[in-house]
Amino acid sequence: xxxxxxxxxxxVPRLRGEKSDNRNRRxxxxxxxxxxxxxxxxxxxxxxxxxxxxxxxxxxxxxxSAGFHLRYFEIMPGGYSSFETHKHEHVVICIRGKGRARVxxxxxxxxxxxxxxxxxxxxxxxxxxxxxxxxxFCIVNARRDRPWPVKMKNQx
Amino acid sequence: xxxxxxxxxxxVPRLRGEKSDNRNRRxxxxxxxxxxxxxxxxxxxxxxxxxxxxxxxxxxxxxxSAGFHLRYFEIMPGGYSSFETHKHEHVVICIRGKGRARVxxxxxxxxxxxxxxxxxxxxxxxxxxxxxxxxxFCIVNARRDRPWPVKMKNQx
Numbered sequence: 001x002x003x004x005x006x007x008x009x010x011x012v013p014r015l016r017g018e019k020s021d022n023r024n025r026r027x028x029x030x031x032x033x034x035x036x037x038x039x040x041x042x043x044x045x046x047x048x049x050x051x052x053x054x055x056x057x058x059x060x061x062x063x064x065s066a067g068f069h070l071r072y073f074e075i076m077p078g079g080y081s082s083f084e085t086h087k088h089e090h091v092v093i094c095i096r097g098k099g100r101a102r103v104x105x106x107x108x109x110x111x112x113x114x115x116x117x118x119x120x121x122x123x124x125x126x127x128x129x130x131x132x133x134x135x136x137f138c139i140v141n142a143r144r145d146r147p148w149p150v151k152m153k154n155q156x
Numbered sequence: 157x158x159x160x161x162x163x164x165x166x167x168v169p170r171l172r173g174e175k176s177d178n179r180n181r182r183x184x185x186x187x188x189x190x191x192x193x194x195x196x197x198x199x200x201x202x203x204x205x206x207x208x209x210x211x212x213x214x215x216x217x218x219x220x221s222a223g224f225h226l227r228y229f230e231i232m233p234g235g236y237s238s239f240e241t242h243k244h245e246h247v248v249i250c251i252r253g254k255g256r257a258r259v260x261x262x263x264x265x266x267x268x269x270x271x272x273x274x275x276x277x278x279x280x281x282x283x284x285x286x287x288x289x290x291x292x293f294c295i296v297n298a299r300r301d302r303p304w305p306v307k308m309k310n311q312x
Binding site: 022023024025026027028029035058059064065066067068070088089091093095101103104106108110111112113114115116117118119120122137139141142143 | 221298
């Protein structure tokens with residue numbers, strides 16, 4: 001059963017020290033899978049049910065008016081995101097390595113440029129059981145609910 | 157000055173014959189830059205101010221509840237999109253070849269995985285002056301206004 005959330009993996013607070021910026025802007029990609037002008041962050045600030053993930057908020061941390069946010073997450077080999085559920089949708093696009101999504105009871109492997117739609121109220125986790133970093137874009141509604149962590153016996 | 161729009165390049169009607177589908181779903185990428193289960197379409201149905209563009213609606217044509225749509229456009233060498241403006245934002249991610257964006261008076265080149273944010277009321281056009289196909293994701297709000305075509309003297 002879901003527990004009361006103590007933190008949010010989806011909440012994207014305005015970056016400290018970054019001023020509101022709804023201007024036209026290009027974020028140039030760098031070969032190490034960072035983008036010029038985008039901060040590299042930890043996946044989230046608290047919680048113990050995740051491992052080895054970095055996040056970059058490409059669109060959504062600067063007061064952009066768009067109704068969606070674009071983030072890039074990278075999971076190291078052996079790492080995984082929180083097992084959680086929420087009312088908002090995810091769209092995941094794999095752009096580096098390979099990864100695995102637990103979607104309710106299904107296990108779905110993702111390779112380069114595969115697109116995954118996760119609908120509301122679906123318990124899910126992204127993980128990397130492979131040997132190379134697994135990097136993916138994740139698009140979410142700008143206005144969204146906080147996720148609820150879920151405990152499961154057979155997490156993979 | 158903007159003219160009254162006769163058609164929309166951004167409108168994404170429900171695909172004919174496709175039933176509403178808000179399920180969890182993976183769209184597997186194929187090497188020819190199509191996705192299994194996604195229809196290849198023309199950029200738009202009418203208008204003469206664009207050339208050599210194909211579109212695929214990955215998220216948004218099946219009644220998904222997400223507040224945004226994800227499309228993939230591919231512009232052949234020499235091709236270009238409508239020169240237009242609207243109140244909604246664009247987020248463009250280059251994933252194939254290189255391309256060029258006209259953003260108000262600026263010309264911005266896009267290479268692999270560069271991300272471009274185009275804010276509301278910006279006149280813009282995407283084009284491909286290079287020798288290989290230029291492919292990019294374009295993310296937009298699900299609810300959005302129709303674009304207005306713009307005439308300009310020095311289009312590039």
